[in-house]
Structures are given as C-alpha cells and as structure tokens.
Amino acid sequence: MRHGATTAQIANVTARIEQMGCQAHLSQGEERTIIGVIGNGRPIDREQIERMSGVERAVSVLRPFKLASREFHPMDTVVPINGVSVGGQKLAIMAGPCSVESHEQLMETAQVVQEAGAHILRGGAFKPRSSPYSFQGLGEEGLRILAEARKATGMPVITEVIAPELVPLVTTYADILQVGARNMQNFALLHAVGESQRPVMLKRGMMATMEELLMAAEYILSHGNQRVMLCERGIRTFENYTRNTLDLSAVPMLKQLSHLPVIVDPSHSTGKWELVEPMARAAVAAGADGLIIEVHPHPEEALSDGAQSLKPARFAALLQSLKPIAEAVGRTL
Numbered sequence: 001m002r003h004g005a006t007t008a009q010i011a012n013v014t015a016r017i018e019q020m021g022c023q024a025h026l027s028q029g030e031e032r033t034i035i036g037v038i039g040n041g042r043p044i045d046r047e048q049i050e051r052m053s054g055v056e057r058a059v060s061v062l063r064p065f066k067l068a069s070r071e072f073h074p075m076d077t078v079v080p081i082n083g084v085s086v087g088g089q090k091l092a093i094m095a096g097p098c099s100v101e102s103h104e105q106l107m108e109t110a111q112v113v114q115e116a117g118a119h120i121l122r123g124g125a126f127k128p129r130s131s132p133y134s135f136q137g138l139g140e141e142g143l144r145i146l147a148e149a150r151k152a153t154g155m156p157v158i159t160e161v162i163a164p165e166l167v168p169l170v171t172t173y174a175d176i177l178q179v180g181a182r183n184m185q186n187f188a189l190l191h192a193v194g195e196s197q198r199p200v201m202l203k204r205g206m207m208a209t210m211e212e213l214l215m216a217a218e219y220i221l222s223h224g225n226q227r228v229m230l231c232e233r234g235i236r237t238f239e240n241y242t243r244n245t246l247d248l249s250a251v252p253m254l255k256q257l258s259h260l261p262v263i264v265d266p267s268h269s270t271g272k273w274e275l276v277e278p279m280a281r282a283a284v285a286a287g288a289d290g291l292i293i294e295v296h297p298h299p300e301e302a303l304s305d306g307a308q309s310l311k312p313a314r315f316a317a318l319l320q321s322l323k324p325i326a327e328a329v330g331r332t333l
C-alpha cells in the first residue's frame with residue numbers, strides 16, 4: 001500500500017482479496033503496510049489490484065515460502081516468551097543440559113546458567129537418539145523437573161517434542177516447543193506444533209537446505225502460529241573432525257530471506273566443547289538473534305552429549321566474552 005494509505009483503503013483491498021478466494025495477511029510497519037496474498041492456484045489479475053485506491057504496487061512473490069518471507073513481512077519478528085523476547089535488539093541465551101537427568105542436576109544447572117546471564121533454560125525430556133540403546137530421556141518426569149526449575153528460577157523453558165501425540169503433554173510444561181533436526185520435515189509434528197499456538201524453535205535438519213527449513217517453518221506459520229524461531233545446528237558434510245559443519249552463512253542468508261529470528265546451536269554443530277566458545281562468538285558476529293548452548297555441571301558424567309557440554313564456569317566466561325562482540329554488531333546481551 002502507498003505510504004499513508006487509509007484504514008478504509010486497506011480494508012477494501014483485503015476484502016477484494018478474500019472475495020477472490022485468497023487469503024490476506026496484513027503486515028503493518030511504521031513506514032508502510034504490506035498485504036501478503038496467498039492464492040488458490042488461479043491466476044490473479046495484478047493490474048486490477050494495482051488500480052485500487054491506496055495500492056502502490058502488486059508484486060509476485062516467486063519464492064515457495066510466503067508467510068516466512070521478508071517480502072510478506074519486512075520487519076523482524078520478535079517472539080515474546082513469558083518476559084523474554086527473541087529477535088529484538090537483545091540477544092536471547094538459552095542454556096542447560098542436553099538431557100534432564102535428575103532434579104539435582106537440572107536445578108544446579110538452572111541456577112548457574114541463570115547467574116551467568118542465560119535467559120531461557122533448555123533440557124531434553126524426550127531424546128531423539130541415533131541408537132535405541134542410548135539414554136532416551138526421563139519423559140514426563142523430565143518435564144515435571146523442568147517445570148520445577150522454571151518455578152524456582154522464573155526462566156522460561158525449552159524442550160523437544162518428538163511426536164505429534166506428545167504435543168498436548170509437552171505444552172502443559174514447556175514455554176517453547178523444540179522441533180529437532182531429525183524431525184524438521186515430520187509434517188504431522190509441524191501441523192501439531194502449529195495448532196498448539198505455542199512458541200516453536202525449529203532446528204534445521206542435518207541434510208536440509210535453507211529453503212527446506214523455511215518451507216517447514218511455513219507449515220507452522222500456515223496454522224496461524226507466528227511465534228516461530230529458526231535454529232542453525234550444523235549440517236552433514238564430508239568433514240569428520242567436527243560432529244557437523246556449522247553453516248554460519250545460514251545466519252545472514254536466512255535473515256535476508258525471512259523475518260523469523262535465527263538462533264545458533266554451537267554445541268550440536270561442533271560436538272566438541274572446545275569449539276563451542278569460538279563458534280558462539282562467530283555466530284553473534286554473524287548476526288544471530290540468540291544461542292542455545294549445552295551446559296552440564298559434570299560433563300564427564302552426562303548421560304548424553306557430555307563431550308560438547310560446557311562446565312558452568314566456562315559458560316559464564318563465554319557470556320562475558322560475547323558482550324563486546326554483541327556491542328560491535330549493535331546488539332546487547
């Protein structure tokens with residue numbers, strides 16, 4: 001719409017779009033309003049729309065993702081999560097153990113990461129393990145422990161949901177639903193987390209392109225759930241010294257293509273605690289909106305991912321070292 005288009009003109013165009021059997025998605029910024037149109041397969045007469053009063057231009061969005069695209073929504077999306085914002089000027093730091101192992105382990109970790117400056121507590125209760133013989137997580141007991149830690153610290157919690165039928169259960173305990181890399185294209189799960197209307201962090205599949213990640217996000221957004229965060233967690237390449245290859249170029253690329261916040265996971269992408277610090281710093285420099293980092297009070301005893309978990313003191317030092325980097329790119333911690 002033209003700069004200064006009236007509410008009546010916007011309503012008129014929206015009504016015409018809906019009459020044509022299409023969906024209209026309004027994005028109102030300070031400068032201008034954009035009405036995103038999702039068609040029904042039939043051609044749209046762009047010139048007809050352009051002749052309507054208040055319309056500046058009608059352009060085709062050729063990308064396959066629409067709701068996730070910058071064209072539909074030029075402003076950055078900020079996801080509010082019970083007192084914490086993800087996607088704004090302030091970086092969001094999520095930290096905690098790979099798996100919830102016990103009440104003591106989680107409480108101790110929650111306290112130390114909070115003191116160090118983390119905003120959101122992570123911890124897996126349902127673990128998607130490569131081997132059926134590995135620790136599978138404490139299940140609902142783990143969710144209960146997470147809820148206790150939230151009560152004790154006030155920090156919102158993020159935990160993974162691995163199946164559509166578990167969404168109602170996980171939603172009763174968690175503030176953010178995590179869709180793991182192995183489930184990025186589990187469309188039944190994307191449908192269920194979309195319907196839940198709960199904030200979702202969608203992790204990039206280890207063999208997924210950025211476009212496939214954005215199409216997966218589109219599934220969630222198309223259920224009216226706008227609180228979606230993307231997470232780059234490393235992709236599989238021929239390189240074996242690291243667990244995965246952190247695709248840092250995905251950060252500025254995704255932010256150019258999409259308005260959704262981008263979180264980086266330096267833990268799963270490297271698999272080595274020594275690499276977590278440098279890659280976390282690089283992620284902030286590259287423009288990430290936040291980090292998700294595994295921290296364990298005794299990594300040598302961890303039931304999963306001990307090799308990539310930071311000890312509390314290292315995590316605290318890391319957050320301190322991120323401050324000048326955040327400042328250099330116009331962000332705060």
Ligand code: PEP
Pocket residue numbers: 098124128160179180181182203233265268
């Ligand atoms: C996790 O964050 O707990 C996890 C299993 O990560 P990913 O899905 O990226 O492997």
Ligand code: MN
Pocket residue numbers: 098099268294304305
């Ligand atoms: Mn892990």
